[in-house]
Amino acid sequence: MITCPNCDHENPDGAVQCEACFTPLPRLVKCGSCGLPLLSSATFCGECGAPNTFYGSMTSVAETSPPPPPMSNLPEESSTPPPPPPMSNLPEESSTPPPPPPKPAVSPATQLQTQTxxxxxxxxxxxxxxxxxxxxxxxxxxxxxxxxxxxxxxxxxxxxxxxxxxxxxxxxxxxxxxxxxxxxxxxxxxxxxxxxxxxxxxxxxxxxxxxxxxxxxxxxxx
Missing domain, CATH: 2.60.200.20 (Tumour Suppressor Smad4)
Structure with a gap:
């Protein structure tokens, strides 16, 4: 079992991060002096007392992974379509037909004078x-x-x-x-x-x- 250094939750062997708080867990390594397994976070080997050469070499996933850019710097995509241009800038179409052309003036017919x-x-x-x-x-x-x-x-x-x-x-x-x-x-x-x-x-x-x-x-x- 691997104990989480953050919340003391007991995690199964081989776990990479804590099941409770998702903190990266130390892994088992071999002592460089006696060859017995020990946690990578241990300072000294518990059997022979030799210093752990792997101490401090373990980095968490959070430390090795570059932090994501802040949300404030990301361009926001909006699903709302842009508003239409103001109606005052659009050409207006009138349903009223244009007035008919004026009729040409018709001179009154010349009345024939009847001679008596x-x-x-x-x-x-x-x-x-x-x-x-x-x-x-x-x-x-x-x-x-x-x-x-x-x-x-x-x-x-x-x-x-x-x-x-x-x-x-x-x-x-x-x-x-x-x-x-x-x-x-x-x-x-x-x-x-x-x-x-x-x-x-x-x-x-x-x-x-x-x-x-x-x-x-x-x-x-x-």
Whole structure:
């Protein structure tokens, strides 16, 4: 048995350190004089009294092993990930879509001016508005074949006007007049208009239905 020099615990032969306090134990060596076994920590041999040549040569495991570096000098490893950078340094993404580009300004559509044609009756200073929306305007007096669009039967001296006397045609805002086979003829600015021919009307043209310039109109546009 080997007695621990620190806590006096009895350890079995061959033990290297104390089972109780883990202190390194002295080992058995042979006396250099008589050859009997003795503890390496003994100063003299207990049999022959010779000095123990192994005394002081034994070093503990703690003395021969270099001490570990202090924990304070070891770099500490942290399992905590580094904090993310502050949000103020990160580019912000907005979920709001960009505003649509401004629409180009659209000028209001130019309104086509509709010209209104009329006939000023010279003898009574009465204005007869020509119907709008008609391409052919029949001038005459009531009859069973072609009813007039402009009835002149109520005007003075209307007996010189035929029932089917003349037509005024509206072709895209341009007005033409033609005699359609009247008995007493149609005159434009005192000139007879041959049947089958037509005359383009201009504001101020003088239209006479029949001879004698008895039923006379001035063509007007407004």
């Amino acid at each position: 044609a009329s006939l000023l009756h010279v003898q009574t200073n009465t204005t007869l508005e020509m119907p709008q929306g008609l391409e052919i305007i029949h001038i005459g007096k009531p009859n069973e074949q072609i009813p007039p669009d402009l009835d002149v039967s109520g005007l003075p001296d209307a007996d010189v006007v035929s029932r089917i006397h003349a037509d005024i045609r509206n072709e895209a805002g341009i007005f033409y007049i033609e005699d359609v086979g009247s008995s007493n003829g149609t005159y434009i600015n005192y000139n007879a208009l041959s049947p089958g021919n037509r005359h383009r009307l201009h504001p101020g043209d003088r239209i006479s239905l029949g001879k004698g310039d008895l039923v006379t109109f001035i063509f007007q546009l407004s």
